[in-house]
Amino acid sequence: MLALAAGLAAAELVAGALARGTTPFVAVGETFIDMTPGWLKDFAIEWFGTADKAVLLGGMAVVLVALGVGVGVLSERRPGAGHLAALALLAVAGIAVWSRPDTTGADLIPVGAAGVVALPALSWLVGLSRQVDQPTAQTPASSPEATSRRAFLTAATAAAAFAVTGTGVGRWLASRRVGVESSREELAASIDLPTPDVPASVDLGVDGAEPWRTPNADFYRIDTALSEPLIHPTDWTLRIHGMVEREVEIDYDALIEMGLVDRWLTLNCVSNEVGGGLIGNALWTGVPIADVLALARPLPDADAVLSTSDDGWNAGTPLEALTDGRDALLAVGMNGEPLPLEHGFPVRMIVPGLYGYVSATKWVVDLEVSRFDAFEAYWTTRGWAERGPVKVASRIDVPASGDDVTAGTVAVAGVAWAQHRGIERVEVRVDDGSWQPARLADVPSADTWRQWIYEWDAEPGDHTLQVRAVTADGEVQTSEQAPPAPNGSSGRHGIDVHVT
DSSP, X not given: OHHHHHHHHHHHHHHHHTTOSOOHHHHHHHHHHHHSOHHHHHHHHHHHGGGHHHHHHHHHHHHHHHHHHHHHHHHHHOHHHHHXXXXXXXXXXXXXXXXXXXXXXXXXXXXXXXXXXXXXXXXXXXXXXXXXXXXXTTSOXXXXXXXXXXXXXXXXXXXXXXXXXXHHHHHXXXXXXXXXXXXXXXXXXXXXXXXXXXXXXXXXXXXXXXXXXXXXXXXXXXXXXXXXXXXXXXXXXXXXXXXXXXXXXXXXXXXXXXXXEEEEEEEEOTTOOTTOOOEEEEEEEEEEHXXXXXXXXXXXXXXXXXXXXXXXXXXXXXXXXXXXXXXXXXXXXXXXXXXXXXXXXXXXXXXXXXXXXXXXXTTEEEEEEEOGGGOOOTTGGGTOOSSOBOOOEEEEEESOTTOEEOSEEEEEEEEEEOTTTOEEEEEEEXXXXXXXXXXXXXXXXXXXXXXXXXXXXXXXXXXXXXXXXXXXXXOBOOOOOBOSTTTOOBXXXXXXXXXX
16 A cells, blocks of 8 residues: 555655656546446435545445455465456556547556555555564564564555655646646636626615625536646637637737626536426636637538536536527636636636536637537437437425524525526425516526526424426426436425424
């Protein structure tokens, strides 16, 4: 276990020194994510939400500990077989690294460093452990047994110290060499980003309800990247090609010079359950995607755009949704600051009215104008629908299900959304009574969620509350329940409360 930890630390150290974005640990994790069947991904998101990566990393750590111990025991009993097992683990790591998008030979250097450290450390530690006979209280401190024990403990401590120090220094070097955070700070001063002042009358200010604007730190994150791609704006380019009259490649400065717009837009994940929290609303700053596509002039037969992230993830988006006048953006800012690394810095896509899995590509570097019948995107190969229009939905934020409330007037409040269509009406039902209209807050456009409040005259007893929304084009939120797969959940959110 210690030898494996020392090897991984050496890989982190070398990757940091060489400013490589891929380490064996991360590459194995991301390869595992790519190979995981869709149903298991859905399970992970349903159960763990935005903590899914932390759970995966913790699980990987447990597996690595078990593998390290197993290889160590095997090496102590059969050294040749143990070393072959260690080499096999190293080969798996190398294959995982090589399988990642845009990998070069330099990305394999950290794997080599892991082997150079881990294999000799394994031989050294196993050799010392075999010399140790457990000393007794009567064993002199100067005896060979006690000396061997001290030598082993000293070696084990050294390996553990190297593992901790090497990992920390490696990650520090990586962040220092890449300097992406520094470039974000520089951009904040060099590009025109607005103050995210919340428009008047959009937030009802109900205690316990989620605010209309979601702070960056609280905005949900669902993606397949264990380690965020680290891209300097000066190194970023976007290629637009495929079914176009001319291929175009633009850099960050050219994108900014096209003119920035600021839009309040709500983004939600297709994995969001009824009443779930995988949704957020922010002020996004960016360039209209339609303007960028116009530079390449898509051909008439095209009906889709395949967008690809720097880490190889891709999504298929209807071309119409990018060019029909809605505020589809290549976003560079979020809530008045450059995009956070985990939300796609330096550039990502935002398309109102579509779930993120078909539109919200982070760290975007490639737009291929094409047709849906000519490609399969990341999630469609895993059983999700080809197109992902957002379904009308609503949620009760307060009171929470299971709460005790006092009889009298009770504020029942939450949010409703149907991006690109808008919410016209929200209604609340108590038990099996009739649907009653809720009061709606204002919104700046149809592309954001809308807060609502219902003043309930609560009577003592146990009650069930339900909510439904109606879109501006007349669609009433369905009561038919459906899971997130393959095209988004449906049903009405309900809560149970006890009134005293």
